[in-house]
Amino acid sequence: MLQLVADGLVVGSVIALGAVGLTMTYSILRFANFGQGEFMTWGAYLAVSALALALAALGLPEMRPVGPFSFGWPLILAMLVAAAGTALIALGVDWALFRRLRRHGNAITLVIASFGAALALRNLLQFTYGTLPEYYTREIQIAVRLVPRDVLGGLRITPDQMLVIGLSLVLVVALHLFLARTTLGRAMRATAMNPALARVAGIDVEAVVRATWIIGAGLAAMAGVMAGLVGQIRPMLGFDLLLPLFAAAILGGIGSVWGAVLGGYIVGLAESFSVPLLGAEYRAATAFLVLIAILLLRPTGLFGERA
Amino acid sequence: MEAALSYLAFFLVFAGIFAVMSLGLNLQWGFTGLFNVGVAGFVAVGAYASALLTGPPEPGRLGGLGLPIALGWLAAMAFSGLAALVVGAAALRLREDYLAITTFGIAVVIQLVALNAQALTGGPFGIQSIPKPLVGLLGTGFAWNLAYLGIVLLVLATAYMALERLVASPWGRVLRAIREDEAAAASLGKHARAFRLQAFVIGSMLMGLGGALYAHFVGYIAPEDFLPVLTFQVWAMLIVGGSGNNLGAILGAVIVWAIWSVSGGLIREILPASEQARGAALQVVLIGVLIAAVLLLRPRGLLGERATVSRHLQGAPHNRSDATTK
Amino acid sequence: MTPALEVRDLEAGYEPGLPILRRASLAVMPGEIVALLGPNGAGKSTLVKACAGLVPVSAGQVLLDGRDITRVSPHRMVHEGLGFVPQTENIFANLTVAENLELAAAIVRADRRAKLGQMYALFPDLARQRRLSAGRLSGGQRQMLAVARALVATPRLLVLDEPSAGLSPLLVGVVFEQLRRVRESGVTILLVEQNVKAALALADRAVVLVEGRERLEGPAAALATDPRLGGLYLGAAAEAH
Numbered sequence: 001m002l003q004l005v006a007d008g009l010v011v012g013s014v015i016a017l018g019a020v021g022l023t024m025t026y027s028i029l030r031f032a033n034f035g036q037g038e039f040m041t042w043g044a045y046l047a048v049s050a051l052a053l054a055l056a057a058l059g060l061p062e063m064r065p066v067g068p069f070s071f072g073w074p075l076i077l078a079m080l081v082a083a084a085g086t087a088l089i090a091l092g093v094d095w096a097l098f099r100r101l102r103r104h105g106n107a108i109t110l111v112i113a114s115f116g117a118a119l120a121l122r123n124l125l126q127f128t129y130g131t132l133p134e135y136y137t138r139e140i141q142i143a144v145r146l147v148p149r150d151v152l153g154g155l156r157i158t159p160d161q162m163l164v165i166g167l168s169l170v171l172v173v174a175l176h177l178f179l180a181r182t183t184l185g186r187a188m189r190a191t192a193m194n195p196a197l198a199r200v201a202g203i204d205v206e207a208v209v210r211a212t213w214i215i216g217a218g219l220a221a222m223a224g225v226m227a228g229l230v231g232q233i234r235p236m237l238g239f240d241l242l243l244p245l246f247a248a249a250i251l252g253g254i255g256s257v258w259g260a261v262l263g264g265y266i267v268g269l270a271e272s273f274s275v276p277l278l279g280a281e282y283r284a285a286t287a288f289l290v291l292i293a294i295l296l297l298r299p300t301g302l303f304g305e306r307a
Numbered sequence: 308m309e310a311a312l313s314y315l316a317f318f319l320v321f322a323g324i325f326a327v328m329s330l331g332l333n334l335q336w337g338f339t340g341l342f343n344v345g346v347a348g349f350v351a352v353g354a355y356a357s358a359l360l361t362g363p364p365e366p367g368r369l370g371g372l373g374l375p376i377a378l379g380w381l382a383a384m385a386f387s388g389l390a391a392l393v394v395g396a397a398a399l400r401l402r403e404d405y406l407a408i409t410t411f412g413i414a415v416v417i418q419l420v421a422l423n424a425q426a427l428t429g430g431p432f433g434i435q436s437i438p439k440p441l442v443g444l445l446g447t448g449f450a451w452n453l454a455y456l457g458i459v460l461l462v463l464a465t466a467y468m469a470l471e472r473l474v475a476s477p478w479g480r481v482l483r484a485i486r487e488d489e490a491a492a493a494s495l496g497k498h499a500r501a502f503r504l505q506a507f508v509i510g511s512m513l514m515g516l517g518g519a520l521y522a523h524f525v526g527y528i529a530p531e532d533f534l535p536v537l538t539f540q541v542w543a544m545l546i547v548g549g550s551g552n553n554l555g556a557i558l559g560a561v562i563v564w565a566i567w568s569v570s571g572g573l574i575r576e577i578l579p580a581s582e583q584a585r586g587a588a589l590q591v592v593l594i595g596v597l598i599a600a601v602l603l604l605r606p607r608g609l610l611g612e613r614a615t616v617s618r619h620l621q622g623a624p625h626n627r628s629d630a631t632t633k
Numbered sequence: 634m635t636p637a638l639e640v641r642d643l644e645a646g647y648e649p650g651l652p653i654l655r656r657a658s659l660a661v662m663p664g665e666i667v668a669l670l671g672p673n674g675a676g677k678s679t680l681v682k683a684c685a686g687l688v689p690v691s692a693g694q695v696l697l698d699g700r701d702i703t704r705v706s707p708h709r710m711v712h713e714g715l716g717f718v719p720q721t722e723n724i725f726a727n728l729t730v731a732e733n734l735e736l737a738a739a740i741v742r743a744d745r746r747a748k749l750g751q752m753y754a755l756f757p758d759l760a761r762q763r764r765l766s767a768g769r770l771s772g773g774q775r776q777m778l779a780v781a782r783a784l785v786a787t788p789r790l791l792v793l794d795e796p797s798a799g800l801s802p803l804l805v806g807v808v809f810e811q812l813r814r815v816r817e818s819g820v821t822i823l824l825v826e827q828n829v830k831a832a833l834a835l836a837d838r839a840v841v842l843v844e845g846r847e848r849l850e851g852p853a854a855a856l857a858t859d860p861r862l863g864g865l866y867l868g869a870a871a872e873a874h
Contacts, residue, residue, distance in 0.1 A: 032404040034344070034411070097599050104606070108342050111407050112542065113602055115344060119539050120595030123588035131584055183739035186732055190725040197722060200685060202711030202740040202786060239535075243415050246408045281423040288412040292397055295409065299401050 002147055002155040004272045010161045010230055012268020013168035017223035018241060019248035019260040020172060021216035027192040027255030028212045029102075031110035035093065036220055036245055037238030038121040039086050043221020044228040044237055045125060046085040048134050050078035063137055068159035070139040071229065078136075079225045083218040090217035091210060093117050099209075118239075126235045134233040136225075164226045171222065172261050175215070179257065184211055192255050244271070244287040251294045253304025262302065266290070309449060316452040318568060323459035324520045326560035329544040330466050330553060331513030337550035337612070338474055339506040340486035342407040345394070346514055346541045348414030351421055351533035352390050353383035353515025354522040355428055358437045361523075365434075369427050376440045380519045387515025388508045390417075395507040399500055414538065421530035433529030437522050455524055462520065463557070466513060470553050473509075482506055514541075536591055540567065543598045549608025558609060567594065635699040636660040637790050637821040638684065638715075643693035645683040652691060653679045655845035661790070666812070666822045668832035668853065671842035672866050677825040678720065680842065681792050684823075685717035686710050697790060711741060716788030720795045720825075723779035726768030730759055730778055733767050737785035752781040755814065773804035777811065784815065791815065793824040797831060809835045829866075833857045841865055 022036045054074040055063060063072040097117060101110050147155035179185035191198040191208045199205055220238075227237055248267045252259025267287050274286040294301065328350060335341040343349075357379035359370030374382075390413065398409035421428045428434065440458065445451040473479055485499045495502070522528045540563065548559020570593060574586035601608060638661040646652040653676045661667045669677050682688045684695050686707040695703045702713050710717065725733050734752055738745045753760035756777045762770060767778055776796055783791055796812070797805040809831060816822055826832035833839060833853040841849040841856075843865050849856070856862055 032408055034407075097603070100603055108340070108403055108407075109602060109606070111342060111404055112546070113599060115539065115542070116595045116598040116602075119536065120592045120599075123591040123595070126588035127585045127592065183736065186728065186736045187740070189727055190736060193725050193727045194722055196687075197719060197725065199707040200687070200710075200717045200719060201725075201737060201782065202708050203736075204708050243412050246412075250405070250408070279423075282419060285416045285419050288416050291409065291412055295397055295401060295405060299405070 001152040003153055004276070005269065006155050006157050006161070008269035008272030009165055009265060010157075010268070011271060012265035013165045014223050014227045014230075014264075015241065015244045015248050015268050016261040016264025017168045017171060017226070018220050018238075018245045019252070019264045020175065020257055021219040021223075022245050023249040023252065023254055023256065023260040024188070024192075024212055025216040026249060028188060029098070029110075029209060030195075031107045031114065032246070033216075034111065034115045034242065035090075035118040035121060036216070037240075037242035038118045038125070039090060039217045039220035039238065040224030040227065040241060041125055041235060041238035042089055042121065043079075043082045043086045043217075043224035044233045045082075045129050045134070046221065047075070047078040047082035047225045047228070048129075048136065048233060050081035050085075051075055051136060054078055054081075065137070065139055068144075069163060070137045070141045070158075070160050075136055075225075075229075079222055082225055083221040086217045086221035086224075087214040089121070090213040093121075094209070094213050118242075122235060122239060129235070131235055134228075136229055136233070158230075161230055164230055168223070168226065171219065172257065175219070176257060184208075188212060240284060243284065243291070244268075247287040247291040247294070250299075250301055251290060253301030256301070256303035259301055259303035313449045313452060316449070316456050318564070320452065320456050320459050320524055321568075322561045322564045323456070323463050324517050324524070325541065325544060325564050326463050326557040327459075327466055327520065328514045328517035328541045329548070329556040329560045330463075330470055331510040331517065332541055332545050333510075333550055333553060333556040334470060334474075334506050334513070335510035336545065337552065337556070338479065338486070339482045339503055339510075340403070341399075341503060341507050341510075342403060343410045343507070343510070344407045344538060345410030345412075345414035345417075347533040347535060347537040348410070348417040349387045349390060349511040349514040350518035350521070350537060351414075351417050351530075353387045353518030354528050354533070355421065355434070355518075356386040356515070357383040357519035358434045358522045358528055359427070362434060362437050365429075367426065368429060368434075376438060376523060379523075380516060383515045383519035384512040385515075387518070388512040391508045391511030392504070395504045399503050399507065414533075414535065418530055418533060421533065428530070431530060433527060433532075434522075435527045437526050437528065439523055439526055459520055459524075462516065466516075467553055467557065474553070478502070478505075539591070539594065539598075540564075543594050545608075546598055546601050547608055549610035549612070551612030552608070552610045555608055555610030562609075563594070563597075566597070634662060636696070637663045637665070637698060638792075638823060639694075639696040639699075640680065640684065641694040641696070643680065643683060643690060643695065645679060645688045645690045645693075647679075647688060649689075649691070653688075653845055654683065654693075656693065657842060657846055658693075659840045659847055659850070661821055661823050663789075663821055664816070664819070665838060666816055666824070666836045668836035668839040669823060669825045669842060670829055670832060670839050670862075671848075675842040676845040677842050678794050679845075681717070681794050681823065681825055684792060685715065687717075711786045711788070714787075714789040716783035716786055716791045718779045718783050718791070718793045718796065720798050724767045724770070724775055724782065726766070728767055729764055730767050730770070731763040733778060733782050734759075734785055737782045741786045743785060743787065748785045748787075752785060755784075755818075756781050756811065772800055773807060776800065776804075776808050780808075780811065780815070784820070788820060790821045790823065793822070795825050795827060797826060797828045805831050829862070830857075 018040055025033050051074055054077055063074050066072045097113050098110060101113055141158045141160055143156040143158045145156050179189055187203045188208050188211060191203060191205055195205060224238060244267045248263035249260050251266060252263035267290055270290050271283050271286045275283055332346060335343050360372050360374045360382050361376050361379035362371050363373060364371035394409055394413050398406040422431055441454055442451060445454055481502055485502055544559035544563040545556050547563055549555030570590050574590060578586045640657060640659050642656040642658055643654050644652045644656055645654045657680055671677050679688055683690055686705055690703055694701055697713055697715055705713060734749050735745055738748045758774050759778055759781060770778060796808055812822060833856060836853040839853050839856050840847050848865055849861055
């Protein structure tokens with residue numbers, strides 16, 4: 001029981017972080033970006049490359065773990081590099097594709113384009129990195145027993161998993177403060193609400209769009225690294241998370257950061273609790289059930305303003 | 308010579324099957340503006356439905372009823388239509404991009420079921436020995452390929468003519484009015500949703516039929532035949548050929564399948580076996596770039612929508628581009 | 634004297650080949666309040682939106698203090714000194730009142746404190762509601778916030794698209810009274826109005842637009858009694874039927 005909650009929170013943290021990026025691009029750019037999952041995959045793999053480069057540059061044969069964790073400082077550095085690299089990819093795709101379509105086409109053309117871009121990005125990644133799974137570290141981690149077995153089934157969790165939960169919360173709080181306090185953050189909220197008025201009010205909407213891609217893709221990349229840290233780094237990592245991401249973003253209400261976070265935890269917990277019920281192989285279908293339920297019952301989501 | 312002809316027949320069968328799916332998508336997207344990202348899912352439902360109903364019994368698996376193949380194809384359409392009815396009823400009331408997300412989801416779930424519901428779908432190994440029509444009469448050689456090509460072309464021609472009549476009928480005009488004029492759609496209210504749902508279901512039935520045609524041509528199906536890349540191929544066909552035009556949908560199927568086959572052949576020829584997976588990835592990137600290029604440079608595709616509709620577009624007080632740039 | 638705003642032979646519309654403005658011209662002198670009147674569909678809103686850079690201009694010029702701003706992008710207009718208040722959805726409903734104003738101040742890098750102080754002095758209602766989400770303001774308060782938001786950027790010219798739309802007669806009076814005070818602080822005003830009587834009572838001068846061209850203009854007081862004014866409205870109405 002408790003174990004399922006913990007597992008759900010770990011997966012939920014990854015989903016939450018990806019869904020926050022998705023909900024932001026959705027509300028500001030006004031289309032459902034099917035490429036968000038690929039940003040996660042690219043983030044995870046770019047971190048693999050950055051890690052290898054960092055270790056080579058430092059002349060280390062392998063990463064020395066820090067404290068109780070399975071990894072060391074170079075991975076944190078690699079994660080930041082990966083976030084920057086993924087943001088560049090997003091800006092590149094926007095420049096080559098979305099920016100032009102925004103000018104002429106309608107929102108649904110952008111969705112098709114993002115579907116095409118997602119497939120191209122995924123296959124470009126397979127072309128570059130191959131299809132074999134990768135790992136940041138081969139260190140074996142001992143799970144810590146937080147709750148003894150006789151209390152609600154007990155709870156074991158690895159320090160890495162705890163870090164994933166904590167770090168995603170820190171990132172979301174940082175994003176919240178950014179959106180609430182800074183001029184750029186407020187300009188982003190204003191643009192999401194009313195892009196026409198934003199322009200009249202003197203907001204450079206193209207600059208806001210760029211900032212949105214940087215933040216959305218950067219968060220996705222970091223979520224991808226975390227997913228890779230507690231699991232496997234595979235070419236389908238992000239694609240498999242896309243449906244949970246959408247479910248979480250819609251569940252929370254498009255445009256709502258805290259909604260996406262809560263949605264991420266709910267989808268993560270639902271997946272985790274579905275395993276004893278439906279079996280591990282149907283875990284991925286849970287997100288779809290959540291999605292259908294929310295569309296039927298409350299399509300604006302928990303904190304949504306518009307349908 | 309015969310090898311070349313045989314390959315041509317083989318190629319055309321596939322192109323024809325894709326054209327049936329592309330026609331289905333054209334009814335949904337081209338004429339009604341419904342964004343279906345789950346094409347592969349509806350194709351899979353049709354393929355599995357027909358295979359299970361017409362195939363021989365298999366120990367430990369449901370189905371295998373040995374029904375006539377024609378019945379299997381009708382059932383394929385029925386089951387895909389049913390799946391579309393469920394999805395459409397849930398998602399068509401909402402913003403258009405929610406349909407995209409929901410259809411994406413249903414395709415993922417269908418893929419999961421295909422992989423894991425061993426008792427129904429045979430799991431990762433799929434279903435073998437799906438009966439081929441007329442094979443008792445013609446054997447499995449060139450003659451049979453040719454006969455199957457005839458069947459596919461007959462189905463395609465029937466679907467094409469039926470759709471042409473459908474979109475020219477009052478029903479089709481209402482569809483376009485709903486697509487192009489938000490005000491008209493709003494004034495129709497619930498009826499607009501019913502029209503959309505009908506178009507969505509009929510389009511998905513054609514995708515299911517395409518799946519069945521595929522299953523009975525190849526003789527075996529597996530989950531990996533219905534990956535998202537299939538959805539993407541059909542989309543590429545429609546966009547390249549020109550959405551809103553049934554001939555365009557067929558032309559696009561032939562062209563994109565030709566590009567796909569040639570590039571696939573080149574990869575097999577040029578690359579060593581160890582690099583083939585990477586080559587296949589590059590092939591998808593190529594199609595991805597193609598779709599993006601057409602969207603940017605020739606958004607109406609090769610043939611595009613016909614003049615009757617263009618006139619309507621000019622006369623409409625709120626055409627699509629206007630409605631969305633506000 | 635250079636006009637604060639000069640529109641010269643402006644041709645503009647939403648779709649190519651279908652101009653709504655047909656070589657319209659007008660001028661607003663510094664310190665004036667000018668009302669832009671005319672029947673429905675005359676192109677009043679199109680004209681002010683074209684000035685703000687929101688509608689593509691196919692011919693003609695818009696000059697602000699003698700400088701050509703015809704094809705300046707909308708978000709640069711604020712920096713050029715032109716403040717525009719759209720007719721509807723003219724506040725950021727998901728931000729608080731204070732955030733609406735602070736954002737406007739930050740965009741032009743104005744002194745936030747001083748600017749907000751000025752606005753709260755001008756619109757005491759807003760000061761009381763500063764922490765409220767702007768979406769929960771009443772209609773009149775929304776209009777005040779929209780005007781205040783534009784004023785934060787210290788425009789030399791304030792352009793309003795039907796500020797009285799959707800307001801009760803009492804509130805129209807309140808909002809117009811505030812516009813008068815805004816003018817006293819040295820801001821030139823051009824406003825589109827359907828409410829002819831209220832507009833002529835507020836404005837110094839009025840321009841009447843019919844079918845995309847200016848047809849009549851003069852001092853507000855004179856126009857208020859000019860029989861031709863009613864004729865232009867009626868004529869357009871008769872043609873529409």
